């Protein structure tokens with residue numbers, strides 16, 4: 001059952017910037033949906049409209065069937081965690097967490113019980129008396145999450161909560177947050193421009209572009225079956241080759257493939273892990289660089305017009321810069337007019 005329903009929501013800023021354009025999305029109970037897209041695609045604006053920090057120009061947002069489109073943030077059953085955690089630095093951790101509960105008029109012992117429970121949930125038991133400034137960046141972000149969770153929101157809204165943390169900590173925290181989210185079964189909308197984060201955490205990913213949905217699907221589907229060249233190029237590493245189809249054959253710069261689609265321009269997409277190489281004196285590509293990552297190798301290669309492609313290989317030592325190679329893709333997709341028209 002859908003808990004959060006966003007219907008035809010738009011946001012136009014002054015100066016005619018259309019940040020969000022007739023956007024619709026249903027989020028099911030307990031689901032974690034990631035809004036993923038490049039900078040400026042409207043992710044934060046959309047999240048802020050759900051949280052009540054931005055007013056939609058048009059459209060409707062409901063939670064459990066109640067229209068919340070024009071309610072202020074404090075009257076919505078939502079909890080938002082921002083990129084800059086905005087903790088109160090003059091208060092200790094306990095007071096930061098107790099603040100919202102106090103406003104709700106809860107008795108002292110119940111506040112203590114709830115704060116202790118949420119501190120345990122985020123792995124910070126015993127940190128109540130610490131000053132916020134005495135915590136690491138990761139700990140501060142956990143407190144920010146706890147401050148939202150302690151108010152038991154129906155919907156948790158996370159706006160790039162790990163953006164300021166280093167890679168290692170980011171990976172650890174996203175696992176922790178996913179664990180907590182699944183344990184609490186809390187419906188969550190999560191904004192990120194990190195595709196790894198989205199692939200690792202989401203039940204479904206919304207790929208956004210120019211304020212609109214480009215694709216909504218499970219992470220594995222978004223990765224394996226991107227519906228547009230934009231999604232293909234945005235998620236994971238993808239070789240995109242723009243060429244022409246004539247008589248069922250796609251060609252570009254000496255590279256050719258049989259594709260049973262009508263004549264005309266097409267974009268072919270091939271993942272590096274399914275682009276096999278064989279050394280050949282009259283090969284269509286030249287190896288530019290070979291990188292050995294230990295577990296696998298990555299070969300950068302150029303077609304005759306300079307189009308750069310990537311191939312993942314099991315034995316990088318078989319290849320070297322300057323070598324000519326032939327390409328054998330094991331799986332391809334072809335796009336025309338921004339839609340997928342073929343997949344092998």
Ligand SMILES: Nc1ncnc2c1ncn2[C@@H]1O[C@H](COP(=O)(O)OP(=O)(O)OP(=O)(O)O)[C@@H](O)[C@H]1O
Nearest residue numbers: 013014017019038039040041042043044045046193
């Ligand atoms: N307060 C504002 N006034 C005017 N334009 C705005 C405002 N906030 C956002 N925009 C514009 O709306 C568009 C979408 O911005 P938004 O911040 O939602 O994108 P985003 O996908 O979250 O980007 P990022 O990943 O960089 O945070 C951008 O063109 C942005 O410049």
